[in-house]
Amino acid sequence: MVRPGGRSARVQEAVHAAVRELEAESGREALTVPQIAARAGVTPSTIYRRWGDLRELLSDVAVERLRPEVPPENRGGLEADLEAWAEQFLDEMSSPPGRAYIRDALLGDPDGSNAGQCSAYAADQIDVILGRAAERGEPVPDVERVLDGVVAPMMYRILFRPGLLDPAYARRLVDDLLG
Structure with missing residues (x-):
């Protein structure tokens, strides 16, 4: 221990x-x-x-760098909170350092635990946003639905189709999710 x-x-x-x-x-x-x-x-x-080995060490360092430093911004409503968070997430992850950290986190991760930790960071941030919205009486989707509807498409584009990654894309994903 x-x-x-x-x-x-x-x-x-x-x-x-x-x-x-x-x-x-x-x-x-x-x-x-x-x-x-x-x-x-x-x-x-x-x-x-x-x-x-060095690859696993760099993966561990990358996961630590991907850990959010502050709670998500509270803009007073679910849509505004999710949009602000999604825009920031997309900006950070699609930046050259963000892409390098993602690459390092995945390359030195033979058992998937670092990828799981990165996913948990995003889920925790989303959970805070959804918890605040629920306290305000707003209807909220579950965390997995937000991960599937907002985070997963952004990560796919960051890794495989890096064009058109702008704040409007992040807002559109949130709008599509919330209908």
């Missing part, structure tokens, strides 16, 4: 910080496990034992 805030958390924090720093200094292509380990103050075997 891993203790929150224990040595394991400190190692993860140091290694993640080392990846971010080295990536900013030298670029992603120059990253190596020994280089990251030296910067983080751990042995390469610590990284290999915990993450397996």
Whole structure:
């Protein structure tokens, strides 16, 4: 069992910080496990034992970077809240860094747990929006319907058809969902 805030958390924090720093200094292509380990103050075997390889480490770092930092904006109504969130989500995920994080999160994810965590981040944000709308007495779809109607089409386009990714597209998906 891993203790929150224990040595394991400190190692993860140091290694993640080392990846971010080295990536900013030298670029992603120059990253190596020994280089990251030296910067983080751990042995390469610590990284290999915990993450397996560089790809899995980069995947773990990407998932952490994809974690939302703030709750979704409250604009006072379900449609306005979902549209604002969808526009921000699309903007962040379709940006060059967002695409790189998505790619890294998926490439080093042999069991699908990182993809599941990314999905959980979106579901949690949507759940907050739907919870606020329900408290206001608005009818709300379930989280899965929003994921299927808004998030899934955006992710498909981000990954496979990157044209026409603008705020109007995000709003149209929300409008279609809410009918």
